[in-house]
Amino acid sequence: MSIAIGRWLREPLLQFLLTGLLLFVGYHWANHGSGQPDSDGRIELTADDLRQIRFAWLAQGREALSPEQMRRLVDARVREEILYREALALGLDKDDTIVRRRMAQKMEFLFEDVAALRDPTADELRAWFEKNAERFTLPARATFRHLYFSPDRRGERARDDAARALAKLAGEPADGPAAATLADPFMFQDYYGDRSFDEVARSLGPGFARALFELAPGAWSGPIESGYGWHLVWVDSITPARVQAFEDVEADVRREWIEGQRAEIREGAFEAMRARYEVVLPKDLDAADLANLRATEVERPEGPR
């Protein structure tokens, strides 16, 4: 029985409805007696309402309100209230894109609030990590040195020069004396330690990065083209991509779990609502002829800044 209730309590829709109810009751209670729509043609601003007006003003970093300014703000508030009520009475909230969007957005916010209600248990979190471990992969990293063959100095010969130098370097160690004399000075580093694909791509271009991670360590290889010219490369080591230990990424796992939970609840709650509706559409969605409806761009009154 208790298991059944427990499962039932974890149902997203129920959680959602309970929270909604709570918010509704709380909101109603908190706003009782303030200048909200009322059917009797009476608008009453309470001391708290006035306090809120003052506070909103001060929160913008301004000087305290003068009595005259206060009077004008109160007038504006009353004006807004009257117009709002009259607009409601005329049904101006119906079929208004902005109002609809805003209401739908408020529902999405409600979903989000529900999702933040619960923290995962340690077991839950670890189990979830096991299932989603690949999300916490560290990228492969390469440590390498290179010799640069500059098209500025060698023009079209740069590639061939690099190839010839490679032949001379056969069997040579990475820091052998021959290496230094064959190539051109490079503008940046001759040695790159522990770089990810993205870091290499940023420094030398994506083509170079792709070729680099295919190389076998411990020998001169190439020529490889970068965004700057041709290179011979000696890879010291390539650390393959690896999944991190749970303990090292627990905070990230928790964040992702909550985010996942949020999406699940949002979609679950929405699906439950969706189930109560029958949606009727034309058979062929593409059949409508929009050719003549193609809108011309409308000038916006206020331009970009």
Next chain:
Amino acid sequence: MPNNMNLHRNIFFKDCGKVPAMPFSALDSKHPVDLWSWMDGQRKAGNDLLAISHNANLSDGRMFPTEVDTNGRPIDAAYAASRVRNEPLIEIKQLKGTSETHPLLSPNDEFANFEILSVLLGNPPGRIAHVVGSYARQALKDGIALEDSKGFNPYRFGFGAASDSHNTAVPYRQDNFFGGHSFTDGTIEARMSGTLVGGMFDARLEGTSGLTGVWAEENTRASLFEAMKRKETFAVTGPHIQVRFFGGWEYGPDLVKQKDWVRTGYAKGVPMGGDLPPAKAKAPTFMVWAVKDPTSGNLDRIQVVKGWTMSGQGFEKIYDVVWAGDRKPDKWTGVVPPIGSTVDVENATYTNTIGAVELKTVWTDPEFDPSLHAFYYARVLEIPTPRWTTLQAKQLGIAPPDVVAPTVQERAWSSPIWHTPSAEARKAAPRSTTVAELTQKGAVALNDAQLKALIVEKSIWLQNTVTGDKYMIIYGALGKGPDAKPLTPSDPGYVTQRFPVNQGQFQIRYVGKKVAMQSLTGDTVEASYLGTSRTYNIVDGKIVTELVGTPIEISVYKLADKYFGARSNEFGYANFEIVPAVAQLSPLGAAPR
């Protein structure tokens, strides 16, 4: 944005932990000086911050004023101090145009015509955007002219560039340009249809977003902030071109070839954004280095842009200092010919078979005068590559747009380095006369009638007493009003009699490319060659001309039998004298010009 003049600033805080509860907004004030006061207050409260001016090219000439601020208060030492304290950087390039310079401000700069966008935000009907006061190079020149003539310089700034994207993503590459204004330019069809963004400019004129480079000790917020504050920054049009620029007196010609040249750069001089130390040699030397973006076009050349001032006039000159390939600079002008182009416009492709990966050199100013205020900055140009409009036209199978160039030369700008003459050196500066000095000697300003008698329907030879250059101005007939007698078509006044009262046309003649024209004269070489004219009026004792709607007034003073002219943008100097007609413009055997 008072009256559609874009005066926005981006504010950067040193410490995220200390930002104020609310930003200072246009609701608080529309005047930049008030923003700076607020920033001073923040700084006093321990919250260091800096401002970067945004989109000067859309400021309607109000970003870099020389006379009054937006409150109508004079630009003075207090204004300059407040601005320099708070605003070390300006945005030189972004999606809505470039703010470096404009072809009418820099007529001898063949690369000035780059991503120009001269409009007003909100497109107020009946208003033409002002060019004067909207561009950085002019402001730098005006700044040193103000410093020389009045003792303060509001325009000591470095360069940055930014996105101005309104999409939260930055379209900084030609090959991935996705617009910057949500739905108005968010699809290739919307962009390439020439949608008028906000009803004010053709989406095809949008350029790629710029980026700011910062040379800092380490990649931390505090270190980057300090580097921005000291202006050790550069701007790029999108590609990650890297540029370094050092100035000093002791850099040897081969220094740049040494491995630790950057260390020496700092040890023996100043990096970009700095001031040259006191002179130790006849002329300063500059080390400049640039490397291409590994995923973009090769480099064409590096130029040094120099500005200087004499007697209230601003001048500029561009030197090609290092370039790709074996091109020979022109024997007489030193200008390096264009690099050519590998762009296939029809297929929207290019190759890196021309240009260089890396360019570096040590350059000495060959025309240095230690008595003059000057600034120097480096400009790096890529080889031509297809503009995004060309790439997207190819994608759509349509012709590249006729409203923009099919190719661009992407570029980078280093922040300037300034030379301030020592008090001793400044005494030797060539100096022309001031209005105050003339009046003291008894010179009298001409009134309207005297001005008319002196110049109207006359061809006047003038000498710029600062440069020594002489040229002619033809002042055509002024409109005489409705009761002028009807003229026959053979009468010269048959056309001009229909001008409004006191308005005529003037034409400048005999200006060649080597004449160092001072600031705000427009393209006088082209005018001389094409015979174009501009409007002038005689009003309230002044000859009133204009440059894209900004009035430039000339007062004329008579001293004995001599006439001196003072232009309103030359800070109190009277730099022109009426001289006898010249018979030969370039007599053989005379000292070469």
